[in-house]
Amino acid sequence: MDMETITSIKPLLATVTPLLCILLIILSRRIPNLRELWTIIASLVTFSIVASMVKTLYTGKVIAYKLVEVYPGIDVAFRVDAFGLFFALLSSFLWIVVSFYSIGYMRSLNEHSQTRYYAFFAVAISSALGVAFSSNLFTLYLFYEILTVCTYPLVTHNQDNEARSSGRIYLGYLLGTSVAFFLPAILFTYYFAGTLDFSLHGILNGKASNGMITFLFLLFLFGIGKAAIMPFNGWLPRAMVAPTPVSALLHAVAVVKAGVFCQLRVYFNIFGVELLHNQNLDIFLIYFVSITILLGSLFALKQDDIKAMLAYSTISQLSYIILAAGLYSYHGMLGGVVHIVMHGFGKITLFMCAGSILCGAHIKKISRLGGIGRRMPITMLAFFFGALSVAGIPPFGGFMSKWFLALGSIEAHQWPILVVLLTSTLMNLGYFMPVVFISFFGKDSESVKRDPDIREPSPFIVAPLAFTALVSLAIFFYPYPFIRLAEIFVKSMMGG
Amino acid sequence: MNLTTPLSILFMVGGLFFFTTATIGLLRFPDFFARLHATGKGDTLAVLLSLIGISLYEGFSLTSLKIAFIAVFMFWAQPTATHAISRAGLRRGIKPWMKKENKI
Amino acid sequence: MRILSLIIVILTAAVLIYGTLDMPDCANPDTPASQHVSPRYVTRAMEETATHNIVTSVLGDYRGYDTLGETTVIFSAGMACILILRKRRRQ
Amino acid sequence: MDGFFLSIGVGLCILVFLALYRVVFGPGIFNRVAAVSAIGNKTLIMLLIMGVIYKRIEMFIDISLVYALLNFICTLAISKYLEMEGDK
Amino acid sequence: MTDQAPILVILFPLMFAFVTPLLGWWKKDLCYPWVLCGLSLSTIFSIITLKEVLNTGVIHYHLGGWDPPWGIEYVIDHLNSFILVLVASISLLVAIYSKRLVKEENPEKEAYFYTLFLLQVTGFLGIVATGDLFNLYVFLEIASLAGYALIAIGEGQAPFATFRYLVMGTIGACFYLLGVGYLYMVTGSLNMADLSQILPNLYHSKVVMVALIFFLVGVAIKMALFPLHAWLPDAYTYAPSATSALVAPLMTKVSVYVMIRIIYTVFKPYYSIEILPVNLILGWLAVIAILYGVIMALRQVDIKRMFCYILIAEIGYMVGGVGLANRLGLTGAILHIMNDALMITCLFLVAGAVVYKLGGHNINQLRDAFKKMPFSMAAFAVVGLSLIGVPPTCGFFSKWYLILGAIEAENWIFIVALLLSSAINAILFFKIVEIAYYGEASHDHNEDSNGGNTIDEAPVSILIPLGVVALAIILAGIFSGKIVSGIIQFAVPPNL
Amino acid sequence: MFDFIVGKYNYWIYIILMMIGFYAMMSKRNLIKKIIGMNIFQTAIIIFFISIAAKRGATLPILEHAHDGGEHAIEAISYINPLPHVLMLTAIVVMVATLGVALAIVLLIYKKHGTLEEDEILKKIEFQE
Amino acid sequence: MILLFDFAILIFVLICAVAAITVKDLLSSVIILGAYSFLLCLLWAEMGAVDVAFTEASVGAGIGTILLIVAVSKTTRRSKD
Amino acid sequence: MQKRQTRTIPRSAQEGEHKLHNSIVAFLLLFIFWVIFSGHFDTYHLTLGVICSLLVARFSYDLFFANVRVGSHWLVFLRFCAYMPWLTYQIVKANIHVAALALHPNPPIDPQIIRFKTKLKTDISLVTFANSITLTPGTITMDIIEGEFYVHALDRKVMKDLGTGEMEDRVAHIFMGADHTNIKDG
Amino acid sequence: MIRAYDDIIVKTIARILTPFIQIFALYVIMHGHHSPGGGFQGGVILGASLILLFITHGLKETKKRITEKGIAVLSSLGVLIYSGIGLLCIILLGNYLDYGKLSKLLHIVPAEARSLGILGIEIGVGITVMAVMVSIFLNISTGGTLLEDEEDNTR
Structure with a gap:
């Protein structure tokens, strides 16, 4: 890209630090406190490394x-531009939060194999x-695959039957799409463009025929299965x-966001927005994606399981x-990019609330949540905040991106x-608000009654x-660091 | 044309003749033991005669001695082989063919 | 199975016969096989290896390495037989 | 003279052919063994005749000696096997 | 000494093999270190040879001091020396690995086992190093004979399987010999370089065509290309673990090497590709082999047999790469020779470790293997990922080149086959991983975790090679760029 | 046409012989029969090679006039091509080595399964599983 | 190379080969194979390949046949085809 | 099954002086054989011959003379040579007999099996006798069990010829002088 | 198959023939330079002579002459002679198997050295082939036990 480049080992350090932490985790597997301390320190x-950039x-x-x-x-090779750092900031920041959360969650449920988990x-x-x-x-592909496998x-x-079959579906979708579509797409790209480096205006422009571009576009669209676009969304609820905590971080932040991040990377830096526009692929893309937006919300309305609902919402x-x-x-681009963060904070709050409900009340179903808000006020309030943020109601972060x-x-x-x-947005409210409503104002459900x-x-x-939850509130008022980065990125693309 | 050549022709033809009779015997004789008679004896002599014929044709030299050694070898080995087979036949219980009147 | 192998055999034979069509006649002294490499063996074996039997000189010297391989084949066959069959009696 | 040896050779060939009848159809193993050793004797002479025709007989003598030798050993092996067969 | 390096590579295992039975009579315990010594010397000299080749170019070594068309010549070029190093080092690893297995499986015949082991390695090395068609046949037979014996002492129906292998192998070797005869008939030479000079004048001849056909069929039998593969699964399944770990990876690779030599060195690509549609046939066979291999592998319940079918599929990759007949495809094929040798070695090493510890190679015996043998199964996971084609492992890179080559050759069906096989490999491996990870499906996981929680790992002599190979799989992936630009690009014939 | 057939007769014969061996190897069910087929197959190839070497009017590839020290110029045309002979010596050795190993394996099979018929062995294997 | 011999011996060889694989008794088959080897040896001597003939005489006819006989004696003579 | 009599190759028969003696004779025999076959009389080949003969003589001199001492063998050899013409005559006779039988339109064969005891003792004489029987008209030695010969005869006439015992006498005469100590094998 | 033949004729003939066969085999090995033959053929004949002894005199008797260990040592020895000669050429700064370099050692012309080298390897081949042939024969005929009465035990 045609910007001033600084060579620095920081991106490598940021990537390797968690890996070093693994070693420490495994070495100290007999001492849980130390092990978790390492995780937190690493996070x-x-x-801080990411932030320093x-x-x-x-x-x-x-x-x-x-x-x-x-x-x-x-x-x-590593190359940190605004967009990448944007995503990295989100992931690494939320890792800290989730580390703390994991400690509480794993210990309170007395889970097995915690070393492996960390x-x-x-x-x-x-x-x-x-x-x-x-x-x-x-x-990108390399880390994408590692992410899938790990x-x-x-x-x-x-490790029960349900986990096993879900694991199958998870891998089936992710590996299947990446091997069957993503990899050939990369290879074709390389074959036509002669390079794979990201460039501000795409590398495919003028290198391949229109039909080939469309074909490649489809391959990428379906190949990056982590983005959970509609025909390949089955893995996420499962x-x-x-x-x-896993659902929280990975399926609200790291994995799925990595998916959309990859998609955006490809569209921005491989195809280039102009190329997409010229080929009318952007129109196709937004309408195709709209289907997922609507159907996802629709499915979410039907769910009774909290986490499943959240998954469809995602x-x-x-x-x-x-x-x-x-x-x-x-503004469209800015909104999309910013939504990564806004949705990230909102959704992670929601997931953590779901986990909290599970730990505190051992409830998974929405229909049994009646009256729980009175027993667990903080959790349910946080849920409320998160829900509003995700639905895009001011004064929460989610509003911002939707507005853009x-x-x-x-x-x-x-x-x-x-x-x-x-x-x-209406549908979002439609599936979130009942939860909040019955938990605070509904009658006590059977399970709540039974369990004092x-x-x-x-x-x-x-x-x-x-x-x-507070961050997702605060971010509405002080979105500066993120918006700034997103603006740098979008401007560099639009302006160049 | 010296004397040895007709002599060697004679021996060769003799060898061939005995080979022929041995083969005919092999084909015509009624049972295994009788056939062994044909091959065991006929072939020995035929080989000897042929060897003599060839060595006569080649003239006397070390080669003749070598051929003579083959002859000596055949002289010992052929009856032994014949004997070995016939003995195996006997021990395996092959009944020698007898004339009809003797069978009773 | 028999039919299948018969078909394979006939196919192979057909290929072989097809190849035969372009072969030089049998016992032709002017085939390329006798023109390229072998004349040197015949003409110079005596002066180079002092051996009358050209086959031996080629076997032992010009292509001596093949013969080492051949001996190794034999050796490995012997070892193979021992490995496969040899068993010591239980005491 | 070559012609003579050739014709002797052809005669032997015919004899071999006749003996092959016993080899192929000969009832039972014993006839076959006898016939094979008979063929061996004939080919022994044929080898020498070839030596004569090639005018290099000293090269062929070794072969025919080996030939006779191994024919003998083979026959012994077979007869030993036949003898032992029932004892198993 | 360096000018003698090419012969010393072969000579060390050969002469050490001759002494091994004597050692067996004298002091049995010396055999193992002796074999290791021989193989490590061979490896060292192969590396020296490689360096020499990289520094000074192709080495011609005239055995017996006779000039090429008359004497036998060793021609060590980049391709050769690379595969020499590969063969020598893998056999060294397998030799290290075989210590305990041989003690267990054939305690009385150690010396003979190691003799044949060395002879087989000699055979492989000799095949690779030689520049003479008939010399190749001789070493092929050494390798085959030693292989028959080593396989025949396996368990169960090994002898019968070996007999079939022997019959097939003899047909293959004879066809090869017939090909040599046909070429000799029309050219009068046996030297590969010499032949490639003479042959272009004879390309109209039917004899040359038939010779090529027989070469290819013979080599295809030896490498178990699809319709001629029937001997392979049985033979390698019932072979002793140490044997299958040596033979399975190397025999097929060496045959592929021979195939490359014949198609691209002895015959010019001009003939074998343009006049005869060899590449077309090979391409189709490869596709069928790949699909057949993976589908059959999916059906197996015996892991060794499963690996055998995977091997058949992998052969399809390489043959397909050879059949693409362009630089990229051939680069992929050669790279895959290395990668696949590493992967298959690793697979069979794992199988050996499993057989050694868990007492069988049925898939159900792997239950809870992750807990009992974490290191072996970690290696297995690595090789599994490599077979699927997950980036940092080497399997990805050869696939990369192969697909690029296929795009260039516009052989879409091969791409589809490659991708499909990757996907099926994924299913296959996670099927095994699931079993090894969860134990039996019907059991409750708590019960399991209490049951076989003790680590019962294979001995160090097995683990070290396993670890080295697993590491090599990753390193070969990471440094594949260096390998390609440093070695393989010179190995591909320049006229492609 | 007649010349064509007669001129290459030993190639035809070798093909027939080879096919006999090949057929025996594939379709005979007795293992020893297969080995015999293998033997025939290999010898057919040897016939082919020796046929290549043959030269009309030439003598054995062993030099005559051993002791007259270069008075007779040695002409390649008058000696049979020795190279195929060398190759075939090796091939015969390989043949007998293969034969030995094959027989050893057959013995092992017989010990294990008690029969030499392929179909019976297969049946027994199936029965065991 | 004597055409007549050549042809005759080749025919004999063919007969022996066919007989060797069709005879039902394994031992007979082996013996016929021995005869086959003898004839091959003759053939090669006739083609001028004395060394090969020598080897065939010692290997094919001698050791090979003996090994086959021994193997048959350790297993069985029975054969279904 | 009848009792097997196993005869071994007794090294014990070869002691001291005889051992040396026998070895030398074996060596000479082998060397003569070598020279006949070699046909090269230069030092190089003769040296090779000596080495090879020595090797073989060292390895298997006792195979030549297992049961008899060599002392009187020169005489035996001469007598054996004298026996040869008679035997050759017998062989020719035998062959003509066989030829006649083979060419006869209806072969007058009347096979018989004869058993008789022999007075011969040593290995070599037994073998000579048995082979002579095999080579002579119409008879084949089928088996020797405990010194008893089983002979297959083609017709009754040859049976009578054999019955005269002429051949046995001649063979016995050849080996008369030889040491008849039949050392029991240990 | 490997028990002693209880036939005096066969035994005696085999006994007397054996030394001749052996010297003949050695002759074949040594005279590969002048006439057909060579290490391999000679080795096979040498092996055949031992096999003849095994067939006629039985295993026990012949084992006194050549033991299993002897066979094993010989089979290695032969190939070691062969490859050792080759290695010697490397030590004398030639290529592998370049017998011409032996001339320095023996002070003769290279052609003669090559001739001698061929003789050396023929001897090596002969020894190996002999030992291997006998060992294959023994292993097959006794089913691997190298004992005479194996059959009586198992059946």
């Missing part, structure tokens, strides 16, 4: 680091950072068998982000999208979720 260190990025430079050449012309968690974060920092499609033990943590929300690539306008998206769709003259956004011990679980659980 803090990682975050923000300043450089504000000045409009990018950071690059080349690790090894795997193929003449293709390296495993170790793979760290690998997952590392590879998510790798995805964020990768400088070319190849590195989350498998997390998803199937319970992956909810995982322990809640499916729907992810497609908002992809809209960014389709809405050929400044709406602006973008107006700018791009795509009125139907506005309708879609509005409908979806229902109360807020340990502070390790409650504190993080309260924190993120």
Whole structure:
């Protein structure tokens, strides 16, 4: 990319720190406290490394680091631009939160194989950072695959039949799509473009025929299965068998966000928005994605399981982000990119609340939540905040991104999208508000009545979720660091 | 044309003749033991005669001695082989063919 | 099975016969096989290896390495037989 | 003179052919063994005749000696086997 | 000494093999270190040879001091020396690994086992090093004979399987010999380089065509290409573990090497590709082999047999790469020779460790293997990922080149086959991983975790090679760029 | 046409012989029969090679006039091509080595399954499983 | 190379080969194989390949046949085809 | 099954002086054989011959003369040579007999099996006798069990010829002088 | 198959023939330079002579002459001679199996050295082939036990 480049080892350090932490975790597997301390320390260190790069990025430079050449012309290389750092900041920050939460959650449920859990968690974060920092499609694919594989033990943590079949579906979808579509797409790209490096305006422009571009576009769209676009969304609800922190971080933040991040990367830096626009693929993309938005919300309405509902909500929300690539306008892109963060905070709050309910009340079904808000006020309040944020109600972070998206769709003259956004928001409220309502104002359900011990679980659980709920509120008022990064990125693309 | 050549022709033809009779015997004789008579004896002499014929044709030299050694070898080995087979036949209980009147 | 193997056999034979069509006649002294490498063996074996039997000189010297391989084959056959069959009696 | 040896050789060939009848159809193993050793004797002479025709007989003597030798050993082996067969 | 390096590579295992039975009579315990000594010397010299080749170019070594068309010549070029190193080092690893297994499976015949082991390695090395068609046949027979014996002492129906292998192998070797005869008939030479000079004048001849056909059929039998593979699964399944770990990876690879030599060195690609549609036939056979292999592998319940079918599929990859007849495809094929040798070695090493510890190679015996043998199963996971084609492992890179080559050759069906097989491999491996990870499906997981929780790992002599190979799989992936640009690109014939 | 057939007669014969061996190897069910087929197959190839080497009017590849020290120029045309002979010596050795190993394996099979018929062995294997 | 011999011996060889694989008794088959080897030896001597003939005489006819006989004696003579 | 009589190759028969003596004779025999076959009389080949003969003589001199001492063998050899013409005559006779039988339109064969005891003792004389029987008209030695000959005869006439015992006498005469100590094998 | 033949004729003939066969085999090995033959053929004949002894005199008796260990040592020895000669050429700064270099050692012309080298390898081949043939024969004929009465025990 045509920006000033600084060579720095920081991206590598950020990626490797979690991996080093694995070693420590395994070594100290007999002492749980030490083990968890290592996790927290690693998360803090990682975050600080990532955060330390923000300043450089504000000045409009990018950071690059080349690790090894795997193929003449293709390296495993890191390159931190605003978009990547944006995602990395989110992941590494939330890792801290979730680490605390995990401690509470795992201990209160007395889970088995915790060492393995923490170790793979760290690998997952590392590879998510790798995805964020990768400088070319190849590195991206590499970390993408590692992310897939290393989350498998997390998803199937319970090791029962349900986890097993879910694990199968999880891998089947993710590996299947990546091997069958993503990999050939990369290869075709390489074949036609001669390079895989991300470039601000895409590398495919003029390199391949129109039909080929469309074909490649479809391959990428379906190949990046982690984005859970509609025909390949089946894995996400099934992956909810995982322990809640896993669902929280990975399926609200790291994995699915990595998916949409990859999608956006590809559309922005491989195809280039102009190319998409010229080929009319952007129109196709937004309408295709709209289907997912609406259907996802619709399915979410039907769910009785909290986590399943959240999962469908995620499916729907992810497609908002992809809209960014389709809405050929400044605000549209900005909205999509910012939505990564806004949705991240909101959704992680919701998941942690679900976990908290599970720990405190052992309830998974929405229909049994009657009156629980009176017993667990903090949790349910946080849930309320999170729900509002995700639905895009001011004064919560989610509003911001939706607002930008709406602006973008107006700018791009795509009125139907506005309708879609509005409908979806209504549906969001439609599935979130009943939960909040019955938990605070509904009659006590059978299970709540029966169990007098229902109360807020340990502070390790409650504190993080309260924190993120507050963050999602605060971010509406102080979105500066994120918006700034997103603006840098979008401007560099639009302006260039 | 010296004397040895007709002599060697004679021997060769003799060898061939005995080979022929041995083969005919092999084909015509009624049972295994009788056939052994044909091959065991006929072939020995035929080989000897042929060897003599060839060595006569080649003239006397070390080669003749070598051929003579083959002859000596055949002279010992052929009856032994015949004996070995016939003995195996006997021990395996092959009944020698007898004339009809003797069978009773 | 028999039919299948018969078909394979006939196919192979057909290929072989097809190849035979372009072969030089049998016992032709002017085939390329006798023109390229072998004349040197015949003409120079005596002066180079002092051996009358050209086959031996080629076997032992010009292509001596093949013969080492051949001996190794035999050796490995012997070892193979021992490995496969040999068993010591239980005491 | 070559012609003469050739014709002797052809005669032997015919005899071999006749003996092959016993080899192929000969009832039972014993007839076959006898016939094979008979063929061996004939080919022994044929080898020498070839030596004569090639005018290099000293090269062929070794072969025919080996030939006779191994024919003998083979026959012994077979007869030993036949003898032992029932004892198993 | 360096100018004698090419012969010393072969000579060390050969002469050490001759002494081994004597050692067996004298002091049995010396056999193992003796064999290791021989193989490590061979490995060292192969590396020296490789360095020499990289520094000074192709080495011609005239055995017996005779000039090429008259004497036998060793031609060590980049391709050769690379595979020499591969063969020597893998056999060294397998030799290390075989210590305990041989003690267990054939305690009385150690010396003979190691003799044949060395002879087989000699055979492989000789095949690879030689530049003479007939010399190749001789060493092929050494390798085959030793292989028959080593396989025949296996369990169960090993002798019968070996007999079939022997019959098939003899047909293959005879066909090869016939091909040599046909070429000799029309050219009068046996030297590969010499032949490639003479043959272009004879390309109209039917004899040359038939010779090529017989070469290919013979080699295809030896490498178990699809319609001629029938001998392979039985033979390698029932072979002793140490044997199958040596023979399975190397025999097929060496045959593929021979095939490359014949198609691209002895015959010019001009003939074998343009006049005869060899590449077309090979391409189709490869596709069928890949699909057949993976589908059959899916049906197996015996892991060794499953690996055998995987091997058949992998052969399809390489043959397909050879059949693509362009630089990229051939690069992929050669790279895959290395990668696949590593992967298959690792697979069979794992199988051996499992047989050693868990007493069988049925898939159900793997239950809870992750707990009992964490290191072995970790290695297995690595090789599994490599077979699927997950990036940092080497399997990805050869697939990469193969697919690029296929795109260039516009052989879409091969791409589909490759991708499909990757997907099926994924299913296959996670099927095994599930079993090894969860234990039996019907059991409750708590019960399981209490049951076989003790680590019962294979001995160190097994683990070290296993670890080395697993590491090599990853390293070969990471450094595949270096390997390709440093070695393989010179190994591909320049006229492609 | 007649010349064509007669001129290459030993190639035809070798093909027939080879096919006999090949057929025996594949379709005979008795293992020893298969080995015999193998033997025939290999010898057919040897016939082929020796046929290549043959030269009309040439003598054995063993030099005559051993002791007259270069007075007779040695002409390649008058000696049969020795190279195929060398190759075939090796091939015969390989043949007998293979034969030995094959027989050893057959013995092992007989010990294990008690029969030499392929179909019976297969039946027994199936029965065991 | 004497055409007549050549042809005759080749025919004999063929007969022996066919007989060797069709005879039902294994031992007979082996013995016929021995005869086959003898004839091959003759054939090669006739083609001028004395060394090969020598080897065939010692290996094919001698050791090979003996090994086959021994193997048959350790297993069985029975054969279904 | 009848009792097997196993005869071994007794090294014990070869003691001291005889051992040396026998070895030398064996060596000479082998060397003569070598020279006949070799046909090269230069030092190199003769040296090879000596080495090879020595090796073989060392390895298997006792195979030549297992049961008899060599002392009187020169005489035996001469007598054996004298026996040869008679035997040759017998062989020719035998062959003509067989030829006549083979060419006869209806072969007058009337096979018989004869058993008789023999007075011969040593191995070599038994073998000579048995082979002579095999080579002579119409008879084949089928078996020797405990010194008793089983002979297959083609017709009654040859049976009578054999019955005269002429051949046995001649064979006995050849080996008369030889040491008849039949050492029991240990 | 490997028990002693209880036939005096066969035994005696075999006994007397054996030394001749052996010297003949050695002759074949040594005279590969002048006439057909060579290490392999000679080795086979040498092996055949031992096999003849085994067939006629039985295993026990012949084992006194050549033991299993002897066979094993010989089979290795032969190939070691062969490859040792080759290695010697490397030590004398030639290529592998370049017998011409032996001339320095023996002070003769290279052609003669090559001739001698061929003789050396023929001897090696002969020894190996002999030992291996006998060992294959013994293993097959006794079913691997190398005992005479194996059959009586198992059946």
